Amino acid sequence: MSARRTAALRKVVRTVAAPDRGGATDRELLDRFVRENDQSAFETLVTRHTGMVLGVCRRALPKVQDAEDACQATFMVLARKAGAGHWQESVANWLYTTARKVARNARVAAERRARREETVAVPESVEPVDRMTGRELLAALDAALDGLPARYREPLVLCYLEGLTRDEAAYRLGVPLATLHTRIDRARKRLHEVLTKAGCALGAGLLALAASSPAGASPQRLVKSVLASVSGSAPAAVGELAKRAAMNGLFKTTVFALAVVGIGALCVGLVALGSTRAASEAPEPVSAPASANGAGAAAPPAEVNPAGKRVEVRGTVLGPDDKPVGGAKLFLRHWDGSRDRTVPAPQVAAGADGTFAFTMDDSEMGTLVATAPGHGLAWASLYFHPVPALTLHLTPDEPIRGRVMNLEGKPVAGVTVSVTGMFQPHKEKTLDRWLKSVRNPKDEEGVSVVPLYDYVSGFAGLLVPVTSDRDGKFEIRGLGRDRVAILRATGPAIATHELRAVTREVERFNDPLNNWGTIQGADPVVVAAPVPVTTGRVIDSASGKPIPGTVLHVEHLSQSLSATADKDGRFTLPGLPQGKPGLSVIVIPPGRAPYHPVREAVPDDATERAAFDVKLVRGIPATVKIIDKVTRKPVKSHIRYGVFPDDNPNVKAVPNVWHDREWSDAPDYIPRLSEFHIVVFPGKGLLAASAGWPQGGNYLSGVGVAAFEKYRHEGQLYGLVGATNIHVHEKHTFAAIDVPADAKEFHFTLELDPGLTMSGRLIDADGKPVVGAESFGLRNAPGDGNWAPPASDEKFAALALRDGEKRRVMFVHSERKLAGTAVVVGGAKEPVEVRMQPWGEATGRMVGADGKPVPGRIDLIYDVVRHPDLKLGSSPLCQPGSAGPEAGPDGRFRVTGLVPGLTYRWVASGWKHGEAVLPDTIAKSGQTIDLGDVVVRPKQP
Structure with a gap:
């Protein structure tokens, strides 16, 4: 999904919402609709929220018509429910949860209908594009959003899914802006925690992905259909969905019961998606002859920083019988700055006893893969440091033998089938429990699977793509038994199709938990739908000469599709569907070729697709370096270039310019470069840089942004051409540039300012040093609520402070059960001394509305109450390593690690029982706060 589309969607929604910003709230509109039968009031509501x-609905339902029916049914339910209960200021949250449930019902009905209409020749409906990877990621986000308490879900729905600014959202909710900021911070943190527990950190990119998920229809047209349905002219399908929602007790608020099946897979899929897209924007070097137009073949520059820290990797490769597999080959998959790459590991093979032990540069962290003859792949992540001892379990090879059929059920030859992703059981040898879990989600505890993705190189020869024969048959070996494979079928004249297959004999089944659609066994059938061939040339707009090596990436599809122009500039884009709104390609010039990247809409007409030529405009090559302002050493970073049209009319020469380069604007992606080669316009522009996590905590944020103050609103810079808005706090430094019109090249250096450092030390009650405490707040890390690991001595340093800036720092020593806090002030003359005291604790009993104990894990958020003049960091603040207390059979729980003297604010929710807000409490040294019975009740609309 493109960031440009996200911005466009938000602009549309904001345009629709803006006229009534100062008008009635949702609750007032509903009241007018009920009391006065004011149809215009309800129309305003529909207009606000239809998008x-x-x-x-589109994220849950692959067919546009099904999604539109579910959308209309959702508003019909709202109209029928309007006179009942007490509504909040905004109904966005209620509409979100209701739409999820209605769409779920519609999906079940559609699957049943598909099964009834199923034929032997064509065993599944053909909607490959909308049902795959991007939809899975969005399903994971929706599931996590569903699990949030309403007060935290609603700000995210308004700001990310409806595209409102934070001040607009605060107005809609009737809360102070500061309160909204707090809720959004907490909500993002809770999403982070849910997904991290399954092996992945959530980034803001996934929320943006949801904002840009395809709607597939004009909201204005749909508004009229919704109003007609509400007035009594509903189509039969819409009325049935609304009726079913009521019959299923939709209005009884259900509570978070998020099964973790596949969530880890989906989260890491986000990382894979990021890597894939990043690869799209920093293409592999392409050999091409030099030409008069300067179309070069150079690769993006290698990192100029010295090698990073060495990481130790050790473990064992075992076979199906748990015996060592001596000589198993080892490969390392990692991001090299331009793409995912599979290379032999530093130790190319396991020893005779199956063991391995080697070190690697931390910049090469990725995935370790093991192979052996007669076995399938096994893998383990190296993303977490220190890397624990690894066990890679190989399984016997279980080939996939499938068929490719056309819409008439006849075999199709010459179709390439490749593996773009695989899943293996998490901590188990077989998929038995996972299969039971997805087939019977109500009866079985969720079981996760671990992914391995490769959308670019086909696993670099580890799994070779195959071609269907004249009988449409194909066979893929090397996956191994008890794996779930993502298969992709491609051909110039067929729609690219993806499906999932289990490498064992199973009956096909639907996976409702992950929205993976139909999963087949080891004999899958791929349905090949015909599409017109999309081909053309990439040429210089002035000379007409070809630009070889240009990479074209298709966007607005859930799959990663791309093509590279050959020596004559020619390309063929595989399997693009027709009738896909907004289908376009991002065109990235090769290496350092001096052309502006652009976005081109893909024509739907077959004749135009056969001559889809792209013309690129030359710009001025620029070299941008990022250094530390004090040490003058290079810093690995992300950068961002952009142009405001009012400041630089030269941008009009390339109206379709594309400046949303993921490598430069994704805080969750790990920076690899400190020197970038980009193409700029003559005249004024913006450059910005951020060091990313974790180095970003060492530098001040927003330095130099004052130069763009007229474009700033609510912490963002608006109005860049061909790019999304920039969040000021996510960039460390901004600079205004002015490129001479006659420049042959341009050079610029961005400096990251480390600001001021305040030192201090930790002591106990006897004045003795306290060594080994975990810390919070020592770094300038907006949005990062993580505690730093135990320190090696009693000394600490609070980094990246401005002169006079106040920041609270906190410390917890888990072994000695000590805690302490202090306020550091930038520029203070004296070091800070923190006296560590016995920490505070809290206990209580989780009970349901019936007074009975609620056992199991508790999602208990506790946050330090903030002061308006004090920078604290992100929230919630939990004891280091804590993921929420565990309530026993009697519902009792205990929270440790509270910092004495701080006021804590609590929100609790049971696994299936709703939420409760508790009174604020002040932690006291060595004392336990009794929170009493924490009663969680379903939240009413």
Whole structure:
């Protein structure tokens, strides 16, 4: 999904919402609709929220018509429910959860209908594009959003799914802006925690992905259909969905019961998606002859920083019988700055006893893969440091033998089938429990699977793509038994199709938990739908000469599709569907070729697709370096270039310019470069840089942004051409540039300012040093609520402070059960001394509305109450390593690690029982706070 589309969607929604910003709230509009039968009031409500509701339905339903029906049914339910209960200021949250449930019902009905209509020749409906990877990621986000308490979900729905600014959202909710900021911070943190527990950190990119998920229809047209349905002219399908929602007790608020099946897989899929897209924007070097137009073949520059820290990797390769597999080959998959790459590991093979032990540069962290003759792949992540001892379990090879059929059920030859992703059981040898879990989600505890993705190189020869023969048959070996494979079928004249297959004999089944659609066994059938061939040339707009090596990436598809122009500039884009709104390609010039990247809409007409030529405009090559302002050493970073049209009319020469380069604007992606080669316009522009996590905590944020103050609103810079808005706090430094019109090249250096450092030390009650404490707040890390690991001595340093800036720092020593806090002030003359005291604790009993104990894990958020003049960091603040207390059979729980003297604010929710807000409490040294019975009740609309 493109960031440009996200911005466009938000602009549309904001345009629709803006006229009534100062008008009635949702609650007032509903009241007018009920009391006065004011149809215009309800129309205003529908106009406000149709885009969001339709987006929710489209993410759950592959067919546009099904999604539109579910959208209309959602508003019919709202109209029927309008006179009942007490509504909040905004109904966005209610509409979101209701749309999820209605769409779920519609999906079940559609699957049943598909099964009834199923034929032997064509065993599944052909909607490959909308049902695959991007939809899975969005399903994971929607599931996590569903699990949030309403007060935290609603700000995210308004700001990310409806595209409102934070001040607009605060107005809609009737809360102070500061309160909204707090809720959004907490909500993002809770999403982070849910997904991290399954092996992945959530980034803001996934929320943006939801905002840009395809709607597939014009909200204005759909508004009229919704109003007609509400007035009594509903199509039969819409009325049935609304009726079913009521019959299923939709209005009884259900509570978070998020099964973790596949969530880890989906989260890491986000990382893979990021890597894939990043690869799209920093293409592999392409050999091409030099030409008069300067179309070069150079690769993006290698990192100029010295090698990073060495990481130790050790473990064992075992076979199906748990015996060592001596000589198993080892490969390392990692991001090299331009793409995912598979290379032999530093130790190319396991020893005779199956063991391995080697060190690697931390910049090469990725995935370790093991192979052996007669076995399938096994893998383990190296993303977490220190890397624990690894066990790679190989399984016997279980080939996939499938068929490719056309819409008439006849075999199709010459179709390439490749593996773009695989899943293996998490901590188990077989998929038995996972299969039971996805088939019977109500009866079985969720079981996760671990992914391995490769959308670019086909696993670099580890799994070779195959071609269907004249009988449409194909066979893929090397996956191994008890794996779930993502298969992709491609051909110039067929729609690219993806499906999932289990490498064992199983009956096909639907996976409702992950929205993976139909999963087949080891004999899958791929249905090949015909499409017109999309081909053309990439040429210089002035000379008409070809630009070889240009990479074209298709966007607005859930799959990663791309093509590279050959020596004559020619390309063929595989399997693009027709009738896909907004289908376009991002065109990236090769290496340092001096052309502006652009976005081109893909024509739907077959004749135009056969001559889809792309013309690129030359710009001025620029070299941008990022250094530390004090040490003058290079810093690995992300950068961002952009142009405001009012400041630089030269941008009009390339109206379709594309400046949303993921390598430069994704805080969750790990920076690899400190020197970038980009193409700029003559005249004024913006450059910005951020060091990313974790180095970003060492530098001040927003330095130099004052130069763009007229474009700033609510912490963002608006109005860049061909790019999304920039969040000021996510960039460390901004600079205004002015490129001479006659420049042959341009050079610029961005400096990251480390600001001021305040030192201090930790002591106990006797004045003795306290060594080994975990810390919070020592770094300038907006949005990072993580505690730093135990320190090696009693000394600490609070980094990246401005002169006079106040920041609270906190410390917890888990072994000695000590805690302490202090306020550091930038520029203070004296070091800070923190006296560590016995920490505070809290206990209580989780009970349901019936007074009975609620056992199991508790999602208990506790946050330090903030002061308006004090920078604290992100929230919630939990004891280091804590993921929420565990309630026993009697519902009792205990929270440790509270910092004495701080006021804590609590929100609790049971696994299946709703939420409760507790009174604020002040932690006291060595004392336990009794929170009493924490009663969680379903939240009413």
